[in-house]
Amino acid sequence: MSRRTTLLTALGWLALAAALLGLAPALLSDFRLGLLAKYCCYAIAAVGIGLAWGRGGMLVLGQGLYFGLGGYAMAMHLKLTDAGPGQVPDFMVLYAGGEMPVWWEPFRSPVVTLLAILLLPVLVATVLGAAIFKRRVKGAYFAILSQALTAAFAILLIGQVKTTGGFNGLNNFQSFFGYSLYDPVNKRMLYFLAAGVLLASVALMAQLHRSRFGELLVATRDAEERVRFLGHDPANVKLVAYVLAAVLASVGGALFVPVVGIISPEDVGVGASIALVAGVALGGRASLFGPALGALLVGYAETSLSESFPGSWSYFQGGLFVVVVLLLPGGLAQALSALASVRHRVGGPPGGRRRRERPASDRTRPGPTTPQEVTA
Amino acid sequence: MSVPGRDYLEVRGIRVEFDGFVAVDGVDLTLLQGQVHFLIGPNGAGKTTLVDALTGLVRATGLASYDNQNLLDRPSHAIVRLGIGRTFQTATVFEELTVLQNLDIAGGVHRRARSLLRRRRGVPERVHETLATIGLTEQADRPAGVLSHGQKQWLEIGMLLVQDARVMLLDEPVAGMSAEERRETGELLHRIGQERTIVVIEHDMDFVRDFADVVTVMSAGRVLAHGTVEEIRADPEVQRVYLGHTVEGVA
Amino acid sequence: MEVFVSQVFTGLSAGAVLLLIAVGLTLTFGQMGVINMAHGEFLMAGAYTAYVVNLVVGDAGLGLLVALPVGFLVGGLLGVVLEASVIRWMYHRPLDTLLVTYGVGLVLQQVARDVFGAPAKDVPSPSWLSGSVPVLGYDFPMARLFLLLLSVACLLAVLALLRRTALGRQVRATVENRDLAETVGISTRRTDRITFFLGSGLAGIAGVALTLLGSTGPTIGASYIVEAFLVVVVGGIGQLKGTVIAAFSIGVLQAFLEYATSGSIAKVVVFLAIVVFLQVRPQGIFAVRTRSLA
Ligand SMILES: Nc1ncnc2c1ncn2[C@@H]1O[C@H](COP(=O)(O)OP(=O)(O)OP(=O)(O)O)[C@@H](O)[C@H]1O
Ligand SMILES: [Mg+2]
Numbered sequence: 001m002s003r004r005t006t007l008l009t010a011l012g013w014l015a016l017a018a019a020l021l022g023l024a025p026a027l028l029s030d031f032r033l034g035l036l037a038k039y040c041c042y043a044i045a046a047v048g049i050g051l052a053w054g055r056g057g058m059l060v061l062g063q064g065l066y067f068g069l070g071g072y073a074m075a076m077h078l079k080l081t082d083a084g085p086g087q088v089p090d091f092m093v094l095y096a097g098g099e100m101p102v103w104w105e106p107f108r109s110p111v112v113t114l115l116a117i118l119l120l121p122v123l124v125a126t127v128l129g130a131a132i133f134k135r136r137v138k139g140a141y142f143a144i145l146s147q148a149l150t151a152a153f154a155i156l157l158i159g160q161v162k163t164t165g166g167f168n169g170l171n172n173f174q175s176f177f178g179y180s181l182y183d184p185v186n187k188r189m190l191y192f193l194a195a196g197v198l199l200a201s202v203a204l205m206a207q208l209h210r211s212r213f214g215e216l217l218v219a220t221r222d223a224e225e226r227v228r229f230l231g232h233d234p235a236n237v238k239l240v241a242y243v244l245a246a247v248l249a250s251v252g253g254a255l256f257v258p259v260v261g262i263i264s265p266e267d268v269g270v271g272a273s274i275a276l277v278a279g280v281a282l283g284g285r286a287s288l289f290g291p292a293l294g295a296l297l298v299g300y301a302e303t304s305l306s307e308s309f310p311g312s313w314s315y316f317q318g319g320l321f322v323v324v325v326l327l328l329p330g331g332l333a334q335a336l337s338a339l340a341s342v343r344h345r346v347g348g349p350p351g352g353r354r355r356r357e358r359p360a361s362d363r364t365r366p367g368p369t370t371p372q373e374v375t376a
Numbered sequence: 377m378s379v380p381g382r383d384y385l386e387v388r389g390i391r392v393e394f395d396g397f398v399a400v401d402g403v404d405l406t407l408l409q410g411q412v413h414f415l416i417g418p419n420g421a422g423k424t425t426l427v428d429a430l431t432g433l434v435r436a437t438g439l440a441s442y443d444n445q446n447l448l449d450r451p452s453h454a455i456v457r458l459g460i461g462r463t464f465q466t467a468t469v470f471e472e473l474t475v476l477q478n479l480d481i482a483g484g485v486h487r488r489a490r491s492l493l494r495r496r497r498g499v500p501e502r503v504h505e506t507l508a509t510i511g512l513t514e515q516a517d518r519p520a521g522v523l524s525h526g527q528k529q530w531l532e533i534g535m536l537l538v539q540d541a542r543v544m545l546l547d548e549p550v551a552g553m554s555a556e557e558r559r560e561t562g563e564l565l566h567r568i569g570q571e572r573t574i575v576v577i578e579h580d581m582d583f584v585r586d587f588a589d590v591v592t593v594m595s596a597g598r599v600l601a602h603g604t605v606e607e608i609r610a611d612p613e614v615q616r617v618y619l620g621h622t623v624e625g626v627a
Numbered sequence: 628m629e630v631f632v633s634q635v636f637t638g639l640s641a642g643a644v645l646l647l648i649a650v651g652l653t654l655t656f657g658q659m660g661v662i663n664m665a666h667g668e669f670l671m672a673g674a675y676t677a678y679v680v681n682l683v684v685g686d687a688g689l690g691l692l693v694a695l696p697v698g699f700l701v702g703g704l705l706g707v708v709l710e711a712s713v714i715r716w717m718y719h720r721p722l723d724t725l726l727v728t729y730g731v732g733l734v735l736q737q738v739a740r741d742v743f744g745a746p747a748k749d750v751p752s753p754s755w756l757s758g759s760v761p762v763l764g765y766d767f768p769m770a771r772l773f774l775l776l777l778s779v780a781c782l783l784a785v786l787a788l789l790r791r792t793a794l795g796r797q798v799r800a801t802v803e804n805r806d807l808a809e810t811v812g813i814s815t816r817r818t819d820r821i822t823f824f825l826g827s828g829l830a831g832i833a834g835v836a837l838t839l840l841g842s843t844g845p846t847i848g849a850s851y852i853v854e855a856f857l858v859v860v861v862g863g864i865g866q867l868k869g870t871v872i873a874a875f876s877i878g879v880l881q882a883f884l885e886y887a888t889s890g891s892i893a894k895v896v897v898f899l900a901i902v903v904f905l906q907v908r909p910q911g912i913f914a915v916r917t918r919s920l921a
Contacts, residue, residue, distance in 0.1 A: 139721065140725065144662075145902065148856075148898050148901070151898070152899070153895075156892070158891060160891070211495055213492040215480075223470060228451075228452045229462060230456065270849075277726065314740075318729075318730040318731060318733030318734035321730025
C-alpha cells in the first residue's frame with residue numbers, strides 16, 4: 001500500500017466523519033437524523049459484510065442472525081430496566097402470566113448485556129464458522145447454509161411468543177441506560193453514538209485492509225488451496241473475518257434497538273439479511289468505504305421510495321441486485337475508479353493504463369465451472 | 377539446525393487407492409538432503425499422486441517421515457509448517473498481488489499472529505535475497521498475473537524459498553519453458569539444493585540428464601528403478617516401459 | 628404405532644413437496660451450478676397459473692389437468708427468459724447469480740402483488756382429490772398422495788431424460804467440461820437453455836401442485852426455497868438419488884420433531900441437524916469425487 005493511498009484513505013475517512021458528525025446534524029431535522037442513525041446501524045453490519053464477503057469471499061446471507069443476537073440482547077436489557085428491579089417485562093405479563101425464563105435474568109445487568117452483545121456473536125460465529133470452514137464447506141453451500149441458519153433463527157423467535165415477543169418482537173422501550181428515549185436530545189446522542197461506531201468500524205477496516213492479515217484474507221479468497229500450501233489453515237483466516245463480521249452485525253443490531261425502538265423477527269430474517277448485502281453490493285463489496293456508503297444509500301432509498309410509492313421498494317431492491325451485481329460487480333467504487341482511470345489515461349502518459357479490474361469475488365482458479373466447483 | 381546430508385525424507389510402503397484403483401502401490405524412497413532428485417515416469421504413473429500423498433492432499437497408507445515427524449494424517453498446512461513445500465503442475469501464484477507481495481505472504485508462516493495485524497513496513501531481508509536468487513528483482517512491483525509462464529514458476533520456487541522449505545516437491549517446474557529458461561532453472565535448483573532436499577517431477581529427458589543427481593522411475597504406481605542417470609538408462613526394465621513412449625533419450 | 632405410522636406419512640408427504648421443488652433445482656443447481664433463487668418465484672408463477680386457469684376453465688378437475696402443462700410452460704418460459712437475459716453472462720460467477728436471481732425473485736413477487744393483490748388466493752380442489760385412502764390404518768389424504776405420485780413421476784422423467792436421451796448426454800458433457808463439449812460439437816448455449824427450461828418448468832408444476840395443499844400468495848415460493856436448496860445440498864450436488872433420500876428424510880425427521888416439540892423448534896433442529904450432517908459429509912449424501920485443486 002503506497003503512501004498516496006494511505007493519504008487518500010485518511011482524507012476519505014475525515015470527509016465521512018465531517019459529513020456524519022458535522023454536516024448531517026446541522027442540516028437534518030430530528031426525524032431525519034433518527035432515520036440516518038438507523039442507516040448507520042445497517043452500515044455497521046455492512047462494514048462487516050464487506051470484510052467477510054468482499055475481502056474474504058464468504059457470501060454471508062445470514063448476518064441477520066448476529067444482528068438479532070445483539071439486538072435482542074439489548075432489547076431484553078431495555079425491557080428489564082423499563083420494568084424495574086425484580087419486575088417482569090410488560091409483554092410477559094400479557095402472554096406468559098408474568099413468568100420470566102431464567103436466561104432473561106442476567107440481562108438486567110448493563111455490563112452483562114454489553115458483554116453479551118460482543119461475546120455472543122463471537123461464540124456463535126466461532127462454533128458455526130469452525131464447523132463450516134474446517135469441513136471446507138464454502139461457496140454456494142456456505143451461502144445457503146448461512147441463509148438457512150438465519151431463517152431458522154427467525155422461525156424460532158416467532159415461535160417463542162412468551163419469551164421473545166414472537167412475531168411482534170420487543171418494542172416500546174422507555175429509556176436507554178437511564179436516558180429517556182422520548183427526549184430529542186437523547187435521540188441525537190444516540191445518532192452520534194451510531195455514527196461514531198460506524199466511523200470506528202470503518203477505521204478498523206482500513207487498518208485490516210492494509211495489514212498482512214488483510215492480504216492473507218484476499219489471498220485466501222482468490223486461491224484458498226494455495227494458501228494452505230503457504231502453511232496457513234484457510235479455515236482460521238476465514239474464521240477471523242467471519243467472527244469480526246458477526247460482532248459488527250451484533251453491535252449494529254444492538255444500536256438499532258434504541259434508535260428504532262423495536263426489534264422483531266422481520267429485522268433478522270432472510271429478507272433483512274439479504275437487504276444488508278444489497279448495500280454492500282451497491283457500494284462495492286471489496287472497497288473500504290463502499291459497504292458503509294452503499295448501506296446508507298440503500299437505507300435512504302428504502303425510506304424515500306416507500307414514502308412516495310409503496311411497493312416500488314421491491315422493484316428497486318430487485319433491480320438493484322440485477323443491475324449492480326450483473327453489470328457492476330465492483331459496485332460504485334468500481335465505477336468511480338474506472339472514471340478516475342479514464343481521466344488518468346487522458347491526462348497521463350500514453351501506456352500508463354491501469355489493468356482492468358476483474359469482478360471482486362469468485363476469482364477462483366481458472367478452468368471450467370463445474371458443480372463441484374460451486375462447492376469448491 | 378540441520379547437519380548437511382543428515383536430513384532426509386523417508387517414504388515406506390506408501391499406497392494410495394481411489395475407489396479400488398491403486399494409483400500409488402507401495403512406494404519406498406529415501407530422499408537425501410543436498411541432492412536434486414528427479415521423479416520420472418509415463419503419464420499416469422502416480423508421480424503427482426505420490427506428492428499429493430506426502431503433502432496431505434490425498435489420503436495414503438504406509439509411512440512417510442521427515443525430521444522424525446510422521447507426515448501422513450496431518451493436514452496440508454501442518455505439513456508445510458514442518459518445512460515441506462510443493463508447487464503444482466500448473467503454476468499457481470496470487471495473480472492480483474505483486475511479485476513482492478507474493479513472496480512476502482509466503483513468509484507469513486514464521487510470523488506471530490500479532491504482527492499479522494500490522495502493515496508491512498519495508499521489505500524483509502529474505503524476500504530481498506529471494507528476489508535476486510530467482511532473478512525477478514526488476515519485476516518486484518508488477519502484478520504476478522502479468523509474468524511469463526516461466527517467471528511464474530520461478531516465483532513459485534521463490535515462495536518456497538521465503539517459506540524456508542527444507543524439502544521442495546516441484547511438479548513439472550520447467551514445463552512450457554524455453555531451453556534457455558530450463559537451463560537457468562536447472563542451475564537455480566542446484567544452487568538452492570545444497571542445503572535442501574529437492575524433488576523434481578519431469579518428463580523432459582534432456583533436462584533430467586543435465587541436472588539430475590538421482591533419478592527414480594515410476595510406472596503404474598510402483599518404483600521401477602532408482603539410481604543415477606546412467607544406471608537408469610541401462611536398466612532393461614526402464615527401457616521396456618518406455619519403449620513405444622516417445623521419451624527421447626532413454627531407450 | 629398409530630402415531631408412528633401417521634408421522635411417517637405426514638413426513639413422506641412433506642418430503643414429497645420438497646422433492647417436487649428440489650427436482651427442478653437438481654437440473655439448474657445440480658447440473659448447471661446456477662443458484663437460482665427465483666426458482667421459488669417460478670413456483671409461485673405456477674401456482675397463480677393454476678388460479679387463472681381455474682377461473683378460465685371453471686371446473687376444478689379439468690382446471691388442474693390443464694394447469695399442470697400450462698404451469699410447466701409458464702415456469703419454463705420464465706426460466707428461459709432469465710437464462711437468456713441474465714444468467715448466461717454469469718456462469719463463471721456462481722455466487723453472484725444467487726444475488727441477481729434473488730433480485731429477480733423480489734421483482735416477480737411484487738408483480739404478483741400488483742397483479743393479484745397481496746391476500747392469498749384459493750384454488751378449488753377437484754372432487755376426486757378430496758377424500759383420503761386408508762394405508763396401514765392411516766388416512767392418507769388424496770391430495771397428498773397425488774403430490775407424492777407427481778413428484779416421483781417428475782423425478783423419473785428427469786432421470787430418464789438425463790440417462791437415456793441425447794440431450795441428457797449433452798447436459799452431462801457440458802457439466803463435465805464446457806469447452807470440451809463445445810469442441811466436440813455440442814451447442815452448450817442450446818443445452819443450457821433447454822436445461823433451464825426444464826428445471827424451471829418443473830418449478831411451475833410444483834406451483835400448480837401446491838395449490839392443492841393451501842392458498843397461494845406472492846411469497847409462497849420464498850417460503851420453500853431455502854429448504855429446497857438445503858435438500859439439494861444434503862443430497863449431494865447433481866445427485867438425484869441423494870435428493871430423494873434427503874427430501875424424504877428431512878420431511879420425516881421434521882414430522883417426528885414437530886410431533887415431539889413444536890413446529891418452530893422442529894425447523895430449527897432440522898436446520899442444525901443439517902449443519903451437523905455436513906460435518907460428517909460436507910459434500911452431501913453422495914459426493915462426486917473429482918480431482919480438483921491447483
Ligand atoms: N482423485 C483421483 N481419483 C481417481 N483417480 C485418480 C485421482 N487422482 C489421480 N488418479 C489416477 O491416478 C493415476 C496417477 O495419476 P498421477 O496424476 O499421479 O500421474 P502422474 O504420474 O503425475 O502423470 P502425469 O505425468 O500425466 O502428470 C492416474 O491414472 C489418475 O487417473
Ligand atoms: Mg502429474
